[in-house]
Amino acid sequence: xxxxxxxxxxxxxxxxxxxxxxxxxxxxxxxxxxxxxxxxxxxxxxxxxxxxxxxxxxxxxxxxxxxxxxxxxxxxxxxxxxxxxxxxxxxxxxxxxxxxxxxxxxxxxxxxxxxxxxxxxxxxxxxxxxxxxxxxxxxxxxxxxxxxxxxxxxxxxxxxxxxxxxxxxxxxxxxxxxxxxxxxxxxxxxxxxxxxxxxxxxxxxxxxxxxxxxxxxxxxxxxxxxxxxxxxxxxxxxxxxxxxxxxxxxxxxxxxxxxxxxxxxxxxxxxxxxxxxxxxxxxxxxxxxxxxxxxxxxxxxxxxxxxxxxxxxxxxxxxxxxxxxxxxxxxxxxxxxxxxxxxxxxxxxxxxxxxxxxxxxxxxxxxxxxxxxxxxxxxxxxx
Numbered sequence: 001x002x003x004x005x006x007x008x009x010x011x012x013x014x015x016x017x018x019x020x021x022x023x024x025x026x027x028x029x030x031x032x033x034x035x036x037x038x039x040x041x042x043x044x045x046x047x048x049x050x051x052x053x054x055x056x057x058x059x060x061x062x063x064x065x066x067x068x069x070x071x072x073x074x075x076x077x078x079x080x081x082x083x084x085x086x087x088x089x090x091x092x093x094x095x096x097x098x099x100x101x102x103x104x105x106x107x108x109x110x111x112x113x114x115x116x117x118x119x120x121x122x123x124x125x126x127x128x129x130x131x132x133x134x135x136x137x138x139x140x141x142x143x144x145x146x147x148x149x150x151x152x153x154x155x156x157x158x159x160x161x162x163x164x165x166x167x168x169x170x171x172x173x174x175x176x177x178x179x180x181x182x183x184x185x186x187x188x189x190x191x192x193x194x195x196x197x198x199x200x201x202x203x204x205x206x207x208x209x210x211x212x213x214x215x216x217x218x219x220x221x222x223x224x225x226x227x228x229x230x231x232x233x234x235x236x237x238x239x240x241x242x243x244x245x246x247x248x249x250x251x252x253x254x255x256x257x258x259x260x261x262x263x264x265x266x267x268x269x270x271x272x273x274x275x276x277x278x279x280x281x282x283x284x285x286x287x288x289x290x291x292x293x294x295x296x297x298x299x300x301x302x303x304x305x306x307x308x309x310x311x312x313x314x315x316x317x318x319x320x321x322x323x324x325x326x327x328x329x330x331x332x333x334x335x336x337x338x339x340x341x342x343x344x345x346x347x348x349x350x351x352x353x354x355x356x357x358x359x360x361x362x363x364x365x366x367x368x369x370x371x372x373x374x375x376x377x378x379x380x381x382x383x
Contacts, residue, residue: 002012002237002283006098007012007035007261009327012083015351017230017305020036020038020039020040020071021036021037021038021040021071022033022036022037022039022058023036024037024128025038028120028121028124028263029121030086030118031087031116031118031184032083033085033087033121034062034084034085035062035082035083035084035085035125035179035352036063036066036067036069036082036083036085037080037081037082037129038071038074038080038081038082038083039080040071040074040078040079040080040327041075042076042078042263043078043080043191045133045134046134047078047134048134048135048136049078049079049080049133049134049135049136049139050079050080050135050136050137050139050141050291051079051080051081051082051126051136051139051140051141052070052074052079052080052081052082052129052141052142052143052288052291053081053082053083053084053122053126053140053141053142053143053149053152054068054070054081054083054124054144055083055086055101055122055142055143055145055147055148055149056061056083056085056086056099056144056145056148056150056168057144057145057148057149057171058097058099058100058101058112058144058146059097059098059099059100059148060099060145060148061099062084062085063083064085064293065083065145065148065353066083066122066341068145068274068283068284069276069284069364070284070288070380071138072117072284072363072364072381073284073285073288073340073363073364074304074338075330075361075362076198076361076364076365077288077338077339077340079139080129080133080135080338081212082125082129083123084121084125085099086100086101086118086147086151087099087100087113087116087313088100089112089113090109091112091218092110092359094110099316100112100113100147101113101118101147101148101150101151101351102114102116102117102118102119102151102344103118103147103148103150103151103153103154103171103174103177104148104150104154104173104175104213105147105171105173105174105175105176105177105212105213106175106212106356107175107211107212109143109209111174111176112147114176119154119155119158119159121366122142122151122155122159123159123162123202126162127161128373129370134294137162138164139164139291140162140163140164141155141163141164141165141166141167141291142155142156142163142165142166142167142223143166143167143168143169143171143287144169144171145169145171145274146169146170146198146298147171147270148171148235149168149170149171149172149188149198150167150171150172150173150174150212150213150225151171152166152171152179153166153168153171153172153179153219154173154174154179155171155329156181156185156187157173157179157180157181159180159353160181160183160185161182161183163293164185164186165184165185165186165187165188165290165291166186166187166188167187167188167189167190167287167290167291168188168189168190169189169190169191169274169283170190170191170192170195170197170198170272170273171198172189172210172212172213172214172215172218172219173213173214173219173222174213174217174288174316175213175214181226182339183224183227183258184227184256184257184258184260185227185260185269185285186227186260186261186263186290186293187223187227187260187262187263188260188262188263188264188265188287188290189216189219189263189264189265190264190265190267190275190283190286190287190298191206191216191221191264191265191266191267192246192267192268192269192270192271192273193205193206193207193266193267193269193270194206194269194270194271195208195270195271195272196208196271196272197271198210198212198272199211199215199365200215200216200266201214201215201216201217201218202215203215203217203218204216204217204266205266207239208232208286214338216264216266220253220262220264220266223262224253224256224262226261226323227257227258227260227261228255228256228257229253229254229255229256229260229261229262230253230255230256231253231255232251232252232253233252233253233254233255233261234250234251234252234254234295234299235250235251235252235299236249236250236296236297236299236300236301237249237250237300238250238280238281238296238298238299238300239298239300239312239348239376240280241280241312241313241378242278242279242280242313243329244275244278244279244280245268245269246266246267246268246269246275246279246280247267247268247269247280248266248268248281249266249267249268250263250264250266250296250299251263251264252264252295253264261293263290265281265286267281271311272297274375275280276318277318277364277380278317279344282364282379283374284364285340285366285379288340289340296376297375297377298376298377304345310325312325312369312376312377312378313329313378314323314327314367314378314380315325317380317381318380318381318382318383319380319383320344320358320382320383321356321357321358321359322354322355322356322357322358323354323355323357323361323367323380324353324354325353325354325367325369327342330371331371332369332370332371333370333371334348334349334370335346335347335348335355335367335368335369335370336348336367336368336370337355337366337367337368338366338368339359339363339365339368340363340364340365345360345365346360355378357382360382361382362382363381363382364380364381365380365381366378367379367380368373
């Protein structure tokens with residue numbers, strides 16, 4: 001489960017706000033444990049805010065994983081963010097495998113960090129952050145990549161009732177652990193069909209099976225059953241606006257108990273990656289939208305052919321001042337810019353191909369373009 005990222009993410013996210021990222025550490029069960037903590041400048045103790053915990057993959061660390069950029073979303077969405085770090089795992093004969101979570105995912109009888117209480121560690125982080133900040137206890141969210149995805153799902157199983165929603169990327173549930181949730185919980189899963197590290201599963205059209213646990217389809221089915229969901233309530237494909245060789249299918253199941261829902265992003269052609277702002281979907285922003293309970297508004301029904309699509313691109317991304325709208329196949333009527341809270345912060349009337357966003361604060365935004373053929377959107381980062 002070695003981590004593979006789109007290298008563009010790290011070059012795109014220049015952390016001018018990194019001074020607000022602090023390292024927290026303490027002794028937990030005889031081990032020195034640590035995590036990165038990010039408190040946005042707009043935070044006020046007078047208002048309770050969500051807590052987002054993001055878990056890195058096998059062999060990775062908290063500093064490197066912070067490159068997925070949840071802090072950019074936190075700057076405008078106003079939540080406190082934590083990137084915990086796993087302990088190093090030294091396997092028999094193999095030697096060091098780098099930092100590894102006790103996620104229940106393993107192979108050849110080796111289950112990394114099986115003697116480490118990582119569930120207790122993450123639970124203790126929730127307690128610690130809540131003791132120092134005004135955290136809305138009904139809005140504690142978990143996400144993770146690869147082994148971090150497996151770990152976030154294990155936490156969903158064991159801390160059901162405390163965790164409000166979970167979004168995993170390229171990690172289902174390990175075969176060394178039996179998931180028995182006590183309640184329903186909103187669940188979202190992202191997975192590439194050509195993932196060679198954690199297979200998508202041939203049962204869902206992937207190139208190979210998941211040798212660490214359930215396939216993507218089995219995991220979605222598990223939560224549909226657990227949450228008592230009904231039929232598909234929304235499905236389609238995101239506009240293929242970027243030349244990244246990926247297409248993203250979306251399916252959402254509703255009618256679930258306790259207002260939960262199950263969502264799946266199937267990324268055709270993607271390997272073991274976290275998609276960034278220059279892809280058709282930016283995982284980081286999509287995950288936050290899911291936590292908010294929002295569904296995509298720009299899905300293309302399967303009945304609509306590619307030739308009928310009016311797609312857009314935005315350049316440069318990230319930007320500090322101007323955004324140019326590209327690949328427009330029909331007349332632009334209006335351009336609007338929204339922050340991560342869904343509030344419109346800029347509006348431009350007329351056929352604008354370039355818009356000035358220099359006055360916006362840094363963060364992640366969505367640009368909506370109304371054309372004669374309909375409404376289309378993309379995401380950009382303001383630095």
